[in-house]
Amino acid sequence: MASEKIPLYALLIGINSYLTAGFPSLRGAVPDTLDFKRYLETELAVPSEQIIVLVDNKATRTAMIDALAAFGTDKRIEKGDAILFYYAGHGTELDPPTPWKLDGNNEKIQAIVPYDCNSGEAMGLTVPPIPDYTLKVLLSRIAREKGDNITVIFDCCHSASGTRGSRPVESVESDSVVRVRSAELPSFVCPDNLDEDILNNGARGAFVAPKHSMRGLGSHTLLSACGKEELAREERGHGRFSASLLRLLRQVSPENLRHSEILGHALFPRILDQNPQCEGIYKDRTLFNRKVLPAQRKSFAIEQKGGNYTVGAGTIHRITKNSEFTVYRKTDITLSNPVGTLVVEQVAPFYSSAQVPEGSSKLDLTQPLISVIKKLAPQEFRIRTPPGNGFTSVYHEFLKARKQEFGNITLVNATRDDAHAEISLTDENRILFKFNTGRGLGGTLDVAENSIDNDDDDLARVLAAAICFYGEFENHYEDSDISKNVSVEIYRLVIMNDQTMGFGDFGPPRMRPVGPNLYNDGVVNVHMQYANAAEDDYIPYGIRVVNKSGGDLYANLFHFNHGELSISPCAIAHDSGHHTLDVPLRKKGGALTIGYGNSGYPAVSFNVADGLDLEVGFLKVYLTTESVDLSYIQQDTPFVVSRHMVQHKPKPKTAWTDIIVPIIQHRETLRHDTQIQN
Structure with a gap:
């Protein structure tokens, strides 16, 4: 009998010794790489023929790129199979080529250093490092062919600027010396055509543009050893990050471990002078996605301070006084064995102070605990129905059996403007929803429509989604x-x-903004100009958020579509567990770009539903003074059943606010002779 296929393929690269004498030798990169190979073979039973290992002189630039690109054409790999790309060695940073300076920050780009890098004549490099953007494009190509179940692990420095004057004196005889996995390339200037051969080879409302969906952080999940301005270190013959990660993986099966849980796991220690990062739209998937865990509600950490418990959820999570949490052991993956309850007494922007109910035992914090929201303040949802319409009787019959679930819905005798939705029964016995956008844009823009069959289960699904949708949309905190x-x-x-919209077989191209800022007078007007009058060729749009305040900020961006009650992520805060997270919006001019630049977030496009010439959606930008992961608020439309941070220092201000951008979508077909050219 043929053995069961292990759907995991890996490229493992480790470089201790470089061809160029100017790069300091490492001691742990190759052992770390071989340790990962042994882990895959012994713990996960991955056949050796599914693992490619390149160490030292085998890890040339050409060999690394070819091995990575080969995943996209490997016939053994089926779409959805897990792919692992691991690199241990030197990292560096470079000034970007002129065409890449797109986001206004002029930030340096990060790169990994192959064995033969800087091995040419003294006049300059003939073999450059491999920049992050080249890697993103290669990973995007793989994702388009084999799916986005790709995990990337980098144990190298994201930045080399901090190594000047800080590198220790190395002792060849000692493994206890701390080495930095960073290489300086002070004389190298990226040519404008760097990797040109690689880079240029050819739902309704807002969504990730179809041909951009696999770009950057939409194609893979990245686990990195440190922040982009930090140094990755090794000692005792191993990288600090790799050793900690492997120690965790040998104790916790990847089948029960999400990417986003790794860095905050009780078995993953804080790493001295390093803050590992977890990035990617799909970071809540299990590691290697070897099986799909049951859908998990958002969980929050618990700490005990004095006589109270502090829960890592606050007003931004819609927590109010008397909200309740159910408490579980962190090891209870399925959340099936509650160990207590907490009731909120005081609420701050990102945290709450809570107590156990009167008469209940105190929580046992000798083991790590997490909390899940059990009860929020009732979210009133107001509906109206036209006088004399048959939906009134339908609703009363529906409510008889579902009063406990939908008791916070109020049937009002009011104008449409005072209700969240007008619901009616059509002559075709369908339930018609007219959702109030609540923004006073005027006329039909104030209403978004959709309908379902007259079915209790369908109605329950839509009402539940509507309550969550409006709860998030109306959760607002003004901090001017x-x-x-x-x-x-x-x-x-x-x-x-490339002057065409076709991207060949290679994957998404590099994009740049063109024309004026479309956000004017408090609204964005976009016209549905289809590049080739084909449904999958929607024009891509990019978003830029600029922080001119005196403090660092973090951002989550979502598109709210009232007509479909969908909440779609455009950018989600990264994760660093109990480590310090990189700041995406630095004070006094920091910018985050979506769809272009180096953030890795894909472009967005807009669509108008069949039969309509105009729709409205809203971009909601959550801005926080601390990193807050809001990925859990995203939701799919219920209208289609899915089968798929001696002298007193003032306490830092903790606050959040949100900016809502109305986006009016007009239907219009763009003729070929009027297409915008590069």
Whole structure:
């Protein structure tokens, strides 16, 4: 009998010794790589023929790129199989080529250093490092062919600028010396055509543009050893990060471990002078996605301070006084064995102070615990129905059996403007929803429509989604110190080096903004100009958020579509567990770009439903003074059943605010002779 296929393929690269004498030798990169190979073979039973290992002189630039690209054409790999790309060695940073300076920050780009890098003549490099953007494009190509079940692990420095004057004196005889996995390339200037051969080879409302969906953080999940301005270190013959990660993986099966849980796991220690990062739209998937865990509700950490418990959820999570949490052991993956309850007494922006109910035992914090929201303040949802319409009787019959679930819904005798939705029964016995956008945009823009069959289960699904949707949409906190100092810009994007909308078989191209900022007078107007009058060729748009305030900020961006009650992520805060997270919006001018630049977030496009000429959606930008992961608020439309941070220092201000950008979508077909050219 043929053995069961293990759907996991890996490329493992480790470089201790470099061809160029100017790069300091490492001691742990190759052992770490071989340790990962042994882990895959012994713990996960991955056949050796499914693991490619390149160490030292085998890890040339050409060999690394070819081995990575080969995943996309490997016939053994089926779409959805797990792919692992691991690199241990030197990292570096470079000034970007002129065409890449797109986001206004002029930030350096990060790169990994192959064995033969800088091995040419003294006049300069003939073999450059491999920049992050080249890697993103290669990973995007793989994702388009084999799916986005790709895990990338980098144990190297994201930045080399901090190594000047800080590198220790190395002792060849000693493994206890701390070495830095960073290489300096002070004389190298990226040519404008760097990796040109690689880079240029050819739902309704807002969504990730179809041909951009696999770009950057939409194609893979990245686990990195440190922040982009930090140094990855090794000692005692191993990288600190790799050793900690492997120690965790040998104790906790990847089948029960999400990417986002790794860095905050009780068995993953804090690493001295390093803050590992977890990035990617799909970071809540299990590691290697070897099986799909049951859908998990968002959990929050618990700490005990004095006589109270502090829960890592606050007003931004819709927590109010008397909200309740159910408590579980962190090891209870399925959340099936509650060990207690907490009731909120005081609420701050990101944290709550809570107590156990009167008469209940105190929580046992000798083991790590987590909390899950059990009860929020009732979210009133107001509906109206036209006088004399048959839905009134349908609703009363429906409510008889579901009063406990939908008791917070109020049937009001009011104008449509005072209700969240007008619901009616049509002559075709369908239930018609007219959702109030609540923004006073005027006329039909104030209403979004959709309908379902007259079925109790369908109605329950839509009402539950509507309550969650409006609960998130109306959860607002005004902090003018933040909102008045942050700008949001939206631009149309074009391809940098290709005048067509076709991307060949290679994957998404580099994009740049063109034309003026479309966010004017408090609204964005976008016209549904289809590049080739085909449904999958929607024009891509990019978003730029600029922080002009005096404090660092973090951002989550979502598109709210009232007509479909869907909440779609455009950018989600990264994760660093109990480590310090990189700041995406640095004070006094930091910018986050979506769809272009180096953030890795894909472009967005807009669509108008069949039969309509105009729709409205809203971009909601959550801005926080601490990193807050809001990925859990995203939701699919219920209208289609899915089968798929001696002298007193003032306490830092903790606050959040949100900016809502109305986006009006007009239907219009763009003729070929009027297409915007590069």
